[in-house]
Amino acid sequence: xxxxxxxxxxxxxxxxxxxxxxxxxxxxYTTKMHGGQKRxxxxxxxxxxxxxxxxxxxxxxxxxxxxxxxxxxxxxxTDATYDDIRDMFGAEVAGLVDGxxxxxxxxxxxxxxxxxxxxxxLLIATSSDIRVLLVKLADRLHNMRTLxxxxxxxxxxxxxxxxxDIFAPLAGRMGMQEFREELEDIAYKELNxxxxxxxxxxxxxxxxxxxxxxxxxxxxxxxxxxxxKLEAEVTSRGKRAYSVWRKMERKSISMxxxxxxxxxxxxxxxxxxxxxxxxxxxxTWKMVPGRYKDYISTPxxxxxxxxxxxxxxxxxxxxxxxxxxxxxxxxxxxxIAAHWFYKEKTETKNGEVKSPLPTGSSDAFNWLRxxxxxxxxxxxxxxxxxxxxxxxxxxxxxxxxxNGRLIALPSGATSLDFAYAVHxxxxxxxxxxxxxxxxxxxxxxxxxxxxxxxxxSEDQTPLPAWEKMVVTGKARAAIRRAVRQRRKExxxxxxxxxxxxxxxxxxxTLDDEILERTLVPLQRSSVEHLLMGIGYGEVTGEKVLDIxxxxxxxxxxxxxxxxxxxxxxxRNRQPVLINGIEPGLAVHFAEGSFLVPGDxxxxxxxxxxxxxxxxxxxxxxxxxxxxxxRWIDIxxxxxRSDDVLFxxxxxxxxxxxxxxxxxxxxxxxxxxxxxxxxxxxxxxNDFYGMVIDxxxxxxxxxxxxxxxxxxxxxxNTVRRVQD
Ligand code: MN
Numbered sequence: 001x002x003x004x005x006x007x008x009x010x011x012x013x014x015x016x017x018x019x020x021x022x023x024x025x026x027x028x029y030t031t032k033m034h035g036g037q038k039r040x041x042x043x044x045x046x047x048x049x050x051x052x053x054x055x056x057x058x059x060x061x062x063x064x065x066x067x068x069x070x071x072x073x074x075x076x077x078t079d080a081t082y083d084d085i086r087d088m089f090g091a092e093v094a095g096l097v098d099g100x101x102x103x104x105x106x107x108x109x110x111x112x113x114x115x116x117x118x119x120x121x122l123l124i125a126t127s128s129d130i131r132v133l134l135v136k137l138a139d140r141l142h143n144m145r146t147l148x149x150x151x152x153x154x155x156x157x158x159x160x161x162x163x164x165d166i167f168a169p170l171a172g173r174m175g176m177q178e179f180r181e182e183l184e185d186i187a188y189k190e191l192n193x194x195x196x197x198x199x200x201x202x203x204x205x206x207x208x209x210x211x212x213x214x215x216x217x218x219x220x221x222x223x224x225x226x227x228x229k230l231e232a233e234v235t236s237r238g239k240r241a242y243s244v245w246r247k248m249e250r251k252s253i254s255m256x257x258x259x260x261x262x263x264x265x266x267x268x269x270x271x272x273x274x275x276x277x278x279x280x281x282x283x284t285w286k287m288v289p290g291r292y293k294d295y296i297s298t299p300x301x302x303x304x305x306x307x308x309x310x311x312x313x314x315x316x317x318x319x320x321x322x323x324x325x326x327x328x329x330x331x332x333x334x335x336i337a338a339h340w341f342y343k344e345k346t347e348t349k350n351g352e353v354k355s356p357l358p359t360g361s362s363d364a365f366n367w368l369r370x371x372x373x374x375x376x377x378x379x380x381x382x383x384x385x386x387x388x389x390x391x392x393x394x395x396x397x398x399x400x401x402x403n404g405r406l407i408a409l410p411s412g413a414t415s416l417d418f419a420y421a422v423h424x425x426x427x428x429x430x431x432x433x434x435x436x437x438x439x440x441x442x443x444x445x446x447x448x449x450x451x452x453x454x455x456x457s458e459d460q461t462p463l464p465a466w467e468k469m470v471v472t473g474k475a476r477a478a479i480r481r482a483v484r485q486r487r488k489e490x491x492x493x494x495x496x497x498x499x500x501x502x503x504x505x506x507x508x509t510l511d512d513e514i515l516e517r518t519l520v521p522l523q524r525s526s527v528e529h530l531l532m533g534i535g536y537g538e539v540t541g542e543k544v545l546d547i548x549x550x551x552x553x554x555x556x557x558x559x560x561x562x563x564x565x566x567x568x569x570x571r572n573r574q575p576v577l578i579n580g581i582e583p584g585l586a587v588h589f590a591e592g593s594f595l596v597p598g599d600x601x602x603x604x605x606x607x608x609x610x611x612x613x614x615x616x617x618x619x620x621x622x623x624x625x626x627x628x629x630r631w632i633d634i635x636x637x638x639x640r641s642d643d644v645l646f647x648x649x650x651x652x653x654x655x656x657x658x659x660x661x662x663x664x665x666x667x668x669x670x671x672x673x674x675x676x677x678x679x680x681x682x683x684x685n686d687f688y689g690m691v692i693d694x695x696x697x698x699x700x701x702x703x704x705x706x707x708x709x710x711x712x713x714x715x716n717t718v719r720r721v722q723d
Pocket of ligand 1: 048
């Protein structure tokens with residue numbers, strides 16, 4: 001148990017102006033009032049409020065909150081009254097203690113209505129002063145730490161279940177990850193002792209064999225950062241059993257990857273340094289595609305900011321890195337409480353101090369406020385509980401159709417998932433959506449309570465890229481089915497264009513009857529089957545021509561002056577226009593190319609693959625100069641929804657100065673681009689060379705970003721890399 005002077009010292013450490021005298025009095029008061037009361041552990045009862053206060057000094061909370069923690073059980077469990085507390089410790093503390101007391105006990109086994117009422121009380125109390133909730137969470141944390149002392153198994157289970165259902169998600173929603181993880185872990189251990197043991201043992205075994213590699217990775221990063229004169233603190237941290245288990249369950253993965261059980265954290269002084277550290281990490285080791293996330297430009301709803309990436313480290317081990325500044329780190333660990341620490345006290349017009357809420361940046365608190373508004377709009381307690389509990393479950397979102405139908409989706413679901421959830425036909429024909437009245441892309445992740453209106457068009461068909469935009473199985477299966485069908489149609493279409501063009505050049509007309517004559521010799525079951533084979537590159541147009549019109553017959557039909565069959569050359573060929581380039585169907589991008597809609601392109605028929613798209617001035621095209629019949633002129637279908645993003649690669653030379661990388665990342669995010677990779681390629685004293693991959697809608701979008709980048713004074717050159 002914390003001694004009196006230890007507790008006071010801890011507070012003075014971060015708040016030298018704390019009211020030392022009042023803290024001392026509260027400490028003595030709680031010891032006196034709880035007197036001979038005992039905890040289940042056999043410890044004196046007052047050790048509990050003192051430990052709760054200790055937990056809160058870890059969040060560096062103000063004196064009133066620490067004192068509230070010390071007194072939080074006095075009104076309920078001792079002879080002390082509200083008036084006593086107010087007289088001795090002032091109205092602020094009395095109000096807070098009263099708030100905590102009023103929360104009472106949650107009882108999940110009680111009637112639904114009672115449970116709802118408890119919830120309502122919790123939220124009303126916390127909405128007036130968030131510190132009440134912080135004390136309540138610390139109270140719960142200490143009770144969980146001492147849970148094993150409780151003798152009755154049913155009671156332990158009930159408390160653990162309540163923690164899992166309500167307090168852990170609440171802590172998570174407030175951005176307090178440390179709290180959340182510890183609460184979950186203890187609750188999980190109680191609720192699922194066997195599973196917990198298994199996961200823990202496996203974790204320990206995997207970690208035990210990885211000591212050296214973990215050190216190597218940490219050391220490797222430190223050395224590289226030092227070389228670049230980047231000040232950075234590198235630490236690693238094993239994940240908790242519960243979060244590993246949940247991930248295994250959610251993604252049905254095993255624990256083989258190091259990245260599944262251990263995370264590396266890089267803490268740097270400035271935002272700019274985050275991007276530099278990222279660039280260095282990506283240059284040292286290969287990045288795992290699709291794992292880079294920039295939560296600095298676009299923070300999470302609970303205020304969390306960091307760069308995330310996964311790289312392939314030494315011994316081919318995948319390593320997860322989180323890069324953040326000191327302040328971001330504190331927000332990540334302590335959530336709303338950290339905002340608290342950074343806030344300034346603001347006064348309202350009439351001079352009174354505003355209710356001490358974290359200001360500005362915290363969306364976590366907005367969420368709470370919204371809930372309370374909902375409460376005040378007089379919904380019934382049950383209805384309210386429905387909403388609130390659902391809100392707390394981070395793994396689900398609940399949205400509405402314009403006429404009020406509730407659609408439940410897993411968290412992370414997009415408007416496209418929503419459309420498919422309403423009806424498969426709606427999903428496959430949707431072109432755009434409105435979320436709460438605003439036009440948004442189909443890939444937008446939905447939040448609880450969103451009203452989603454889907455706009456459909458008969459001309460729409462599911463695109464291959466949609467598969468990456470959904471999380472629900474239903475949507476994914478429907479998209480795959482539709483894409484398979486369309487791919488077939490595309491091959492048929494492409495095959496028809498190819499064979500038509502071959503016939504045109506021979507001055508011959510083509511119809512299905514002629515094609516039917518070639519089916520038997522070409523071993524095809526139908527015209528469609530034949531055309532697919534041509535589109536697929538298994539049968540050439542020339543071959544069809546040769547069978548339909550043997551050379552002699554063709555000579556006879558040919559106008560005189562073309563007495564000899566000429567091999568077609570690129571120059572005199574009729575262009576075959578394929579409208580609607582959608583990679584993933586019959587069409588693929590050449591490997592290593594970075595093409596976006598609007599780029600000048602050309603297609604090469606590739607046997608067994610369909611059409612491969614190259615940038616028109618790609619040097620790789622020289623190889624095909626001798627095969628003019630393989631060249632196909634193609635163009636993009638530019639009027640599709642802007643939901644599918646294409647990756648463009650830029651090569652930049654930037655000044656080696658503070659703030660450039662941060663400015664670049666922010667600018668790209670501001671223009672709606674998404675950075676999917678970033679690596680430093682070379683560096684000298686004055687300049688950095690670097691490569692950035694950006695997901696954009698089309699060439700117009702890319703050009704806007706490039707012009708904006710060129711406008712940054714510290715950016716020297718910006719160059720497109722197409723292949
Ligand atoms: Mn308590």
